[in-house]
Amino acid sequence: MLLNLEAVTKSFGGFQLHPLTLSIEKGEFFSLLGPSGCGKTTVLRLIGGFEMPTSGKVILNGRDITQLPPHKRSVHTVFQRYALFPHLTVWENVAFPLHLKKLPSAEIAQRVEECLKLVEILDLQDRRTHQISGGQAQRTALARALVGKPDLLLLDEPLSALDPELRMKMREELKAICKKVGITFLLVTHDQEEALQLSDRIAVFKAGQCLQVGTPKTIYEDPAEPFVARFIGAVNEIPGEIQGEAAPETGEVGLVSPLGTFKLKKNGQPLPQSVSVILRPEKMRLLRSKSTTQENLMEGEIQDLTYLGSRTEYSVKIGPSVFKVFEQELERLKKRRLNVGDRVFLAWRSEDAIILAQNS
């Protein structure tokens, strides 16, 4: 393991970071995901050395660095607002950490050039920091943090200040650069799409607590808590009670909810009595008529629809609740377009339901 956090806590003001134990592997692209104020930035600052934990240990490469100041850690940071030195040129900014190490100037020149090439800003090397755009400043900050070859690179919402188009481009590059340089990246972000696209693994935070650590697929398909499910994408929720024993041949149990009675597939673990069933909008289908299907069905009325080209997003009113359904228009031309006010049936398969305890 490259980095181990051992029961790290931090309290300040009204905030409290619950004991956090986390391991990050070498070469991994790891993300800390959560809404603002959830403590993800605090974790980053604890690792960077800008804050000292209230208790617990930070272990980097097997060495306890909990009490070390930032300049003694082999951890470099790409700051949210870049924090480039305004009195230096792009080249000088990138050379800054190498000058501090008092490396021979030939080596500095070579390594700076290498890094500037990596982030594709070699032609800007003589510019001042106020003469470059946000995207270029981002690249400079990245080069400056990479040039010292740290064991771990921390990225604090690095793409949040960029416009959407540039952000998409930088995401791809960031991922490519991580794999190319072989340095472990630790990203802090509130953007779930960004985390899904970039990360090998994600830790989801809420109110100072790490709720789940897993691959993007696990986090999305198998969230540990309703909050994780809600944060990582759009959800439909059906609260209800589990009824009866699982049928031996199908493994299905009954769900009694205000919206009707449905079948659920039991995945081995014992189910709590009160559950929250979570359905992803893209895992539901719209039917014009009640067909003979094994799927669960709910009848409702289309309240709203948004055509987005690659998919159409529907809001379907069922009883007191509104369900979101994303449909890709695969059967081009064949299907008559649905309109607001149409009566439809929502179909979903019992195995697509995410069953979680209802408490949170």
Place this chain on the structure above:
Amino acid sequence: MKRTSLIPSSAWVFLIWLILMTLLPFTLILAMSFLQRSDLGTIVFSLSFNNYEQLLDWVYLRVLLKTLWLALMATVSCLCIGFPVAYFLARVQGPMKSIGLILLFIPFWTNFILRIYGIVSLFGTNGLLNQTLLAFGLSKVSILYTRWGVYLGLVYNYLPFLVVPIYSSLEKLDPFLREAASDLGATRFQTFRKVIVPNIKEGVFIGSLFVFIPMLGEYVIPDLLGGAKEAFLGKVMVEQFFVLQDWPLGSAIATVLSVLLLGALWLQNRWSQKNQAQSEGLFHAI
């Protein structure tokens, strides 16, 4: 088409005030500096550079050099005291910051003469300092009515005017620069030397200039704290006007001082224009 005026109407009040109170007297002083004084003390209308030639006399040059030296010393002292204060105020958070800032601004709200007499009561012949020295069986020191009195008065009075610009340039500095430097391997001292100082030196320089120049023309401080012996440029100038009745020569000194001040303003202006040009470069880059 609506006729657009070059000057907005609201600016006229200020403009008239500026012309009447600044530009007009300044022009009169400038004109007078080329005139002559008669033996009776009246003004003779004959154009010449006599007054300026007179200023090249060693008597006046010595005063000028002494004044420059004293003002320079006082400015450097203000820097030495003011920088750590400004640095502390910029770094500290919470109630200490508010208290510090209030303490910094109290002198601005206190009457100038009152502050000068504060110094007199502390450092005068029978002031607190000398009484303390006597109490410990030491001999009195005379600070007041020497050049040290002037020096002390200058430092004391101008210190806040230097702390404020240094403080504001430190405040303007992105706090993450400090973290970034530390993150990239800089010790606290290296951060200070390689990041903080280069980024504020301009503000510090301009701040110093704006303390230094008015010090040269200072009249009240050398008059009240320097006594009769200590010649100081501003004091000599006022004496020309009101004691020796040589208005033309006094005007020449005033003109020299004003030129120095304008030079400083021009320097500062050029500097900020250079910076502006740099930030305009940003738009070309985008």
